[in-house]
Amino acid sequence: MVGNTFGKAFAITTWGESHGPAIGVVIDGCPCGLELTEADIQHELDRRRPGQSDVSTPRKEDDKVEILSGIFQGKTTGTPISLLICNKDADSSKYESIKDTPRPGHADYTYFMKYGFRDYRGGGRASARETAARVAGGAIAKKVLVAHGIEILAHVVELGSVKASPVTIDEIRTNVESNPVRCADLKAAEIMLGKVKQARSNNDSIGGIVEIIALGVPPGFGEPVFDKLDADIARALMGIGAVKGVEIGAGFVCAGLTGSQMNDPFEINNGKVVCTSNNAGGILGGISSGENIICRIAVKPTPSIARPQKTVDLLSLSDTEIVIQGRHDPTIPPRIIPVAEAMMALVLADHLIRADHLS
Numbered sequence: 001m002v003g004n005t006f007g008k009a010f011a012i013t014t015w016g017e018s019h020g021p022a023i024g025v026v027i028d029g030c031p032c033g034l035e036l037t038e039a040d041i042q043h044e045l046d047r048r049r050p051g052q053s054d055v056s057t058p059r060k061e062d063d064k065v066e067i068l069s070g071i072f073q074g075k076t077t078g079t080p081i082s083l084l085i086c087n088k089d090a091d092s093s094k095y096e097s098i099k100d101t102p103r104p105g106h107a108d109y110t111y112f113m114k115y116g117f118r119d120y121r122g123g124g125r126a127s128a129r130e131t132a133a134r135v136a137g138g139a140i141a142k143k144v145l146v147a148h149g150i151e152i153l154a155h156v157v158e159l160g161s162v163k164a165s166p167v168t169i170d171e172i173r174t175n176v177e178s179n180p181v182r183c184a185d186l187k188a189a190e191i192m193l194g195k196v197k198q199a200r201s202n203n204d205s206i207g208g209i210v211e212i213i214a215l216g217v218p219p220g221f222g223e224p225v226f227d228k229l230d231a232d233i234a235r236a237l238m239g240i241g242a243v244k245g246v247e248i249g250a251g252f253v254c255a256g257l258t259g260s261q262m263n264d265p266f267e268i269n270n271g272k273v274v275c276t277s278n279n280a281g282g283i284l285g286g287i288s289s290g291e292n293i294i295c296r297i298a299v300k301p302t303p304s305i306a307r308p309q310k311t312v313d314l315l316s317l318s319d320t321e322i323v324i325q326g327r328h329d330p331t332i333p334p335r336i337i338p339v340a341e342a343m344m345a346l347v348l349a350d351h352l353i354r355a356d357h358l359s
């Protein structure tokens with residue numbers, strides 16, 4: 001299996017399976033001299049950790065991170081940083097009976113067809129558990145970005161077809177962690193929560209939309225032509241399990257606009273060039289413009305649902321039915337927030353370092 005590394009100048013390699021002894025990440029290219037403790041990383045892992053509310057899987061992992069290399073006297077040395085997170089609450093018993101009957105919507109069938117032999121326990125490498133390693137790497141990327149005045153926020157804007165009303169940046173900062181669905185519109189959050197509970201009691205799941213915003217990104221991030229900033233962001237976000245769509249700025253709405261509606265006019269404000277709208281989502285020609293970078297991801301409903309579903313037995317090549325047990329998220333968007341922020345941070349840290357005139 002290749003493709004476990006993401007990034008060029010600031011790169012992460014994640015490793016490990018959901019039900020193996022541990023998962024982890026190696027971060028290569030982190031600048032020297034950055035103050036870094038396990039607490040910096042733990043904070044982000046605690047936001048991703050399962051079992052925190054009834055909108056997430058009851059699997060209880062404390063996700064304690066251990067730094068194995070790359071830090072001396074509390075600062076990065078510029079050498080690879082290796083992080084370890086032990087798996088403590090894996091229960092593989094529910095996966096034995098479904099090892100030859102692929103779960104519809106999950107990666108079981110395609111892994112089987114590609115590799116023939118796979119770690120089926122908990123979805124193995126295709127499990128969302130792998131995202132803990134990304135979040136750990138992303139926490140370091142965030143720290144690099146904060147030192148350059150860059151902040152990343154994410155919030156649920158739609159869940160189970162319930163749409164949030166527009167909110168301010170301050171409302172996102174204040175409200176997202178105050179409710180289990182991580183929606184900054186608190187009225188909508190309550191209705192969304194009801195939808196999650198309803199889906200769970202119907203042995204079903206729901207999807208939604210998450211918006212990710214990067215503030216303080218200066219003009220100049222992004223490398224034409226194949227490493228455009230929007231292309232790298234789309235790749236980073238689409239690479240998260242369950243993400244089926246990525247929009248930047250106006251996104252798919254742009255197809256129905258006229259040029260005069262879509263274009264973001266420039267003006268001088270306090271001696272600086274600014275745009276009076278942001279349909280481009282902060283990126284023009286693959287390069288950041290200095291406006292906020294805004295994107296949205298469409299997240300599908302959790303594939304593992306506890307109701308009978310049609311599938312096949314891959315050994316006998318016959319039709320059969322599956323009822324999935326095990327512990328699963330009834331909805332993914334609230335849990336994907338720290339993962340999406342981490343992926344955005346990894347892209348921006350990579351481009352910050354590549355934009356050497358700025359770093």
Ligand SMILES: Cc1cc2nc3c(=O)[nH]c(=O)nc-3n(C[C@H](O)[C@H](O)[C@H](O)COP(=O)(O)O)c2cc1C
Pocket residue numbers: 057105106107126127128131240241242243300302303304327328329330332335336339
């Ligand atoms: C944060 C997060 C939590 C997830 N939780 C679950 C889960 O509990 N059960 C499940 O079947 N899939 C879960 N998924 C989705 C699967 O990982 C994903 O659907 C699977 O790997 C197949 O990939 P695809 O949906 O991109 O095709 C989760 C994904 C993320 C990002």
